[in-house]
Structures are given as structure tokens and as C-alpha cells.
Amino acid sequence: MADSKARFDELITALKERDFRLTPQRVELVRLIARSEGHPSAAQLYAKVRNQFPTMSPATVYKTLALLKDMGQVLEIDLRDDSHYDGNRPDPHPHLICTQCNKIVDGKLEFDLPSIRKLEESSGYQIVRPQITFYGLCPDCKRNSQ
Amino acid sequence: MADSKARFDELITALKERDFRLTPQRVELVRLIARSEGHPSAAQLYAKVRNQFPTMSPATVYKTLALLKDMGQVLEIDLRDDSHYDGNRPDPHPHLICTQCNKIVDGKLEFDLPSIRKLEESSGYQIVRPQITFYGLCPDCKRNSQ
């Protein structure tokens, strides 16, 4: 959350450019995303946005998230039970997910571009979006399980 | 599918060793897994096993898959909509998934062990299961989209 105001403006501008309407609900959701530090789930964002708009429906959250995802502005992290979203680092990067408490943190791991090129050649696939997830135990749960 | 009979025996032996019961339903499911070439989903396995056991429930499939997964004998590939299973290469390896036709193939990419160790150190996480997925276009869909 280097500068959530700047990120907010960035997202709003991106929406305007593509002629999507800036409804109050949508603006509020974008504000929450820009301000988010972790990797909130759709349900968590929904719960927060309902503070301002108690009648809002989940579908509205999903629709706007899908929009931002398609624009490449938020990164979806699909888990088994639900999806979480990274609204401040839309570039692909690895995630570490605790299998005990479900805590998600960003991983600092460089992609080995040459290897990916080789993989594209050997497989014939055109790779668009890498999704690298490391399941394991977070420091807290590791300690508690010992 | 080098030798599905050998793989079948291997899985059955592993189940026996841990004193899991070999019910007809379970044996048939294991046979399907040992024989599977691609990365079948739970639903696909369920559909096939119902040819032999029309009254069988999905829960039975999920339970046995969970069992084999916990034993490290099958690898789960969780996608957004459902999970697929790799019953013949239980060691972690990357997958390439086509965003158009959902075809899944195994990727031949070495894990960079030193990088993973560094990631464990910097994050404090104890990594148990890496899941590396590359979304993109398979050769067929790439051709058709041009």
C-alpha cells in the first residue's frame, strides 16, 4: 500500500478509459481494493463495502472484480473454497499460502524467463499467465505445530 | 500410462499397508486412476466409476481421492471450478492449462531448489507443496485464434 490514493486514481482512470460507469458502489469498491493491504476475498470485500451500501448484492462485487481482472488491474488467486484478490500488485508473482490458517503472503521469487521460453517451445503452449502457489506452514502455525 | 497394471498394484499395496479397506468401489476407482492418462477431474472419475456402480455417490470418490492424496500417491491440481488429479506422476510438477479448451498437459520444468530454499528463508514459511500452473493457449487453440 505504497500510495493507495495514487492506486485509486489509477484504477478509476483505467475504468474511465474503457467507458465503464463510475457508480458510487463501484467507486467505493475500488477504494477498498486500492486501500487493501493483504489479499482479500470477494466475501471480505463484500462485507466491507456493505458498511457503506447495506443493500448491495454480492453479484455487484463479483462483476466489478471480473472487470478489473479482465483489465489486468487485479490479480485473482483462486483457492479451493473461494477466490482472493491482489489489487496492488497486478503483475504475476508467487504466493505462499498456509494450509493451516490460510494466511497468504507475496513471495519474492524471480521468474526464470529462459526456462519459461523453453517450456513454451517444448509444449507448444503460449503462456499467458503463470500462477505459482506454494502451500505450506506459515511461521506461526509452524511454531504451534512443533 | 507406462504400465497401468503395475501402478494399480502399487496403489493397492499402498492402501493395504495403511489398513484401508479395499471395497469394490474403491478398487474400481483405483483401477481408473491407474489407467488414466490425462488429468481427470473428480466428476470425470465419478462418471466413469458409475458405469460399474450406478448407485455410488460422489462423496466416495472424493474420500478415496483425499486418501490417495494424503498418502502422496496422487497429485491434486486445483482449478477454479473443480479439481483434477494426476494419478501417475505424484511428484510435484508444473502444468500447462489452456484457457480456451481447458486441456491440461504436464510441464517439463525443473524446480529451482536453491530459489525455493531462499524463499522459505525470506518468508519463514515451510513449503510443503508447490503448485505451478501456466495458463495460456494450447497449440490447437493458438492456431485457431490466428
Next chain:
DNA sequence: TACTTACGGATAATTATTCTCTAAAAAGAT
């Protein structure tokens, strides 16, 4: 201000996965 059209909201549908309960199988004792 009026027009056009996308959006929000509600409800219901869909669908993967899991819970609960019952039946059946294994183990042990006589």
C-alpha cells in the same frame, strides 16, 4: 433536460464439495 444503455439489486439456479447417518465390514471374545 431527455435519451440511451450499462449497472445494481434481487432471486434463483448451478455446481463442486462435504456432512451426517446408516449399513456393513473387521476384530475380538467365547
Next chain:
DNA sequence: ATCTTTTTAGAGAATAATTATCCGTAAGTA
């Protein structure tokens, strides 16, 4: 072997995230 006890698995119902549909309304524009 048979009866009893205990554990496990199977079937069907339930759960919960996400999506589809439809209509009224409000955003953007001239």
C-alpha cells in the same frame, strides 16, 4: 464358527461460492 463391539465407508442430503436472469434506475452525453 457365532455373537458382540468398534471402526469405516457409502449414499443421499446439505452447504456455500459463484453466476445467470431480469427489471428498474441512474450514469454519461448531447
